[in-house]
Amino acid sequence: MEIATIFGSLIIPTVIIGILIFIHEFGHFIAAKRADIEVQEFAFGFGPRLIGFFATTKGFEIRLPFDKSFRINKIKVKKNSETEYKINLFPIGGYVKMLGEEQSVNDPRSYSAKPVGKRFVVIVAGVIMNALLAAFLFYIVLANQSFVTIIPRLDVFNYNFIGTETTERVIISDVVPNSPADQAGLEAFDEVLSLNGTEVGTNSELADIVDANIGSTIVISVQKHDSTDTAVYDVYARPNPPEGEGSM
Incomplete structure (x- = not known):
């Protein structure tokens, strides 16, 4: 078991880092193609080639280790590809090899x-691709939050913005369609003030009250996001919510 744990602790981070580097290199690859730069190789991983792909007018060439290759004649393109797409032995990132990248070459491309x-x-x-990946993953994580998220509140003491006080409040980030919260009338960006008369200021406080009232109706007081009004809703805490959704 310890060997498996150690093996997993090494392999999983390596694969994750490899994917991040590959996405980074994919950004370079796309930009180089758009700039009409000749890309000679686009590889996932480093070290010896496991398999490579190269399209030609005579067929689709598959390149193997030890300079072995074979061609699928039924798959043809109008002109030879300038790029070999490779999967290498060690899955630690990847690279893009461009003509004239390491030394000056007298070629317009x-x-x-x-x-x-x-x-x-x-x-x-490459950096832009990593930023887009981070934004996408953040959206996926946020979209799968069952009910609430915590955001800071900034109270300004004076007009010079010198003194500030930061507190926490519970803001509904999203309401799942047809969920008890949706049916009751709760909306995204409403601020949760209390549950069953108990004030809540953190996500964990809200979760504790919900967990203690599974199978019951909870009275939720909220500050509406689009007005100064306070509203009260009766929301049923489901004991067996659908997969990926919260109790409410």
């Missing part, structure tokens, strides 16, 4: 021959 602006776009494209 080389990286070194492109204007500074296009080269800059190719360089920053």
Whole structure:
């Protein structure tokens, strides 16, 4: 069991880091193609080639280790591909190999021959792809939150914005359609003030009250997001909610 745990603790982070680097390199690849730079190789992983793919007018060439290859003649393209797509032995990231990347080449499609602006776009494209991935994952995590999220509240003491006081409040981030909360009338961005008369200021406080009242109707007092009115709702806490949803 310990060996399996150690093995997993090494493999899982390696795969995750590999995917992050691969996404980063994919950004370089897309930007280079858009800039009409000749991309000679686009690889996942490092080390010896496990398998490579290369499209030609004579067929689809599959390249194997030890310089072995075979061709599928039924799959053809109008012109030879300039890029070999590879999967290498060690799944730790990947790389993009561009013509003229390491040294200046007298070719209009080389990286070194492109204007500074296009080269800059190719360089920053990797970072942009990582930022887009982070935003996408954040959205997925937020979209799967069952009921609430915590956001800070900033109370300004004076007009110079010098003194501030930060507290926490419970804000509904999303309401699942046809859930008890939706049927009761709760809306996204409503602020939860209390449950069954008990004030709540954190997500854990709310969860404790809900867990203690599973199978019962909970009286929820909220501050509406689109007005100064306070509203009270009766929301049933389901004992067996659908997968991926909360009790309410």
